[in-house]
Amino acid sequence: MTPQYDLLLKGGRIIDPAARLDGVRDLAVKDGLIAEIAAYISRDKAAATIDVAGRIVLPGLIDTHAHVFEHVSGRFGLNADMVGVQSAVTTVIDQGGPSCMTFAGFRKFIAEQAATNVLAFISAYVVGGLEGHYYPSLYGPDGVDVKATVQVVEANRDIVKGIKAHAEIGGYQRWAIR
Numbered sequence: 001m002t003p004q005y006d007l008l009l010k011g012g013r014i015i016d017p018a019a020r021l022d023g024v025r026d027l028a029v030k031d032g033l034i035a036e037i038a039a040y041i042s043r044d045k046a047a048a049t050i051d052v053a054g055r056i057v058l059p060g061l062i063d064t065h066a067h068v069f070e071h072v073s074g075r076f077g078l079n080a081d082m083v084g085v086q087s088a089v090t091t092v093i094d095q096g097g098p099s100c101m102t103f104a105g106f107r108k109f110i111a112e113q114a115a116t117n118v119l120a121f122i123s124a125y126v127v128g129g130l131e132g133h134y135y136p137s138l139y140g141p142d143g144v145d146v147k148a149t150v151q152v153v154e155a156n157r158d159i160v161k162g163i164k165a166h167a168e169i170g171g172y173q174r175w176a177i178r
Contacts, residue, residue, distance in 0.1 A: 009027040009057055012056065084114060092119070120160055127139075
């Protein structure tokens with residue numbers, strides 16, 4: 001008999017606020033999608049079973065403030081999959097790492113390479129999150145290119161979900177604005 005499901009998670013506490021679910025259940029997966037959640041699903045119905053009793057089973061988590069432009073964002077840039085799928089997070093949103101000048105590299109070397117779903121709030125500054133603001137002279141009004149930023153946003157709406165403005169203490173003083 002061919003199993004009905006690819007995977008069965010047996011006996012975990014399933015918490016899904018959207019479905020108003022919080023309880024011990026079995027969860028069956030078919031073709032990468034949740035196929036059934038029930039108080040009891042027979043092990044015979046699945047090709048593989050994992051006992052998750054005493055563990056929490058959650059829908060994909062989203063890290064809404066990540067810095068995953070590894071090797072560009074300097075000390076702030078972490079590996080997308082390390083902070084993503086290897087940490088039980090299915091989606092990360094990079095906050096200000098890529099910019100209009102660096103977005104093509106972010107897409108090719110970070111978003112497209114990761115198993116994690118990688119989204120971004122693009123930096124308003126043309127240099128983006130370069131070395132995490134260790135070069136304050138790059139982060140002033142002259143470092144903003146609105147037209148180029150809008151063009152990159154429009155061309156990458158599948159990944160870009162907003163624009164990071166980098167509001168921070170001391171910004172006015174750095175720019176000599178009073």
